[in-house]
Ligand code: SF4
């Protein structure tokens with residue numbers, strides 16, 4: 001089965017995955033496994049790179065993860081294709097795919113699988129793509145050759161914490177850009193100062209692993225899903241011309257159009273005043 005998966009993942013430009021025994025995973029939502037009829041077996045952790053050349057655009061005004069379409073769409077399509085193939089090839093085993101809404105502690109499991117180290121920015125840091133990966137996992141009742149590694153930490157340079165504006169603005173900037181309703185005047189000031197329409201990458205950008213991955217070029221995802229339909233610089237015009245279907249595919253859609261629209265209005269008004 002692992003040979004088949006190696007071939008399948010390679011065809012889909014996924015090169016960072018590793019199996020660990022399910023018994024070694026911290027199960028946080030057991031009902032998700034019960035629902036699939038899986039009580040034991042293997043979790044194959046997958047780290048999917050999403051950083052593309054569009055993320056380097058100097059005009060970019062959304063977090064790198066929001067430049068492409070939402071990653072849940074990628075995993076949904078991947079599992080919709082892969083699971084039926086596996087179920088047909090191995091009819092006596094059970095298979096399920098998860099990303100984000102997962103039965104297991106994904107970050108911990110990915111580090112146990114040796115996909116990367118845990119950074120002080122609370123993200124998985126991989127050597128090739130730094131922290132610009134989305135985590136998902138294929139869980140199967142099949143007992144596959146798998147081993148667990150001791151969880152390792154990043155080099156601990158502290159740059160992420162030093163550059164994080166949370167102390168200054170009292171909240172995570174990413175959370176601020178996702179706040180529903182109106183900003184207070186103080187929040188408007190913070191928002192315009194950092195000028196991000198959605199999310200915050202400061203703790204990832206200053207990380208030496210990221211700098212190295214950009215310098216060597218290893219950071220770039222070869223996955224077409226993340227290369228297509230990139231919108232590094234979101235504007236009110238682009239937002240207004242987007243179909244509802246396309247908007248629903250974007251990472252900023254879960255807070256509703258009003259939230260991202262407010263942010264763009266504030267930024268564009270501010271820009272006009274400055275001109
Ligand atoms: S996303 Fe930004 S504000 Fe939030 S923890 Fe990271 S650096 Fe700090």
Ligand code: SF4
Pocket residue numbers: 119120121154155156157158159160161203206207208209
């Ligand atoms: S910036 Fe330094 S401390 Fe923070 S995650 Fe990267 S290596 Fe670790």
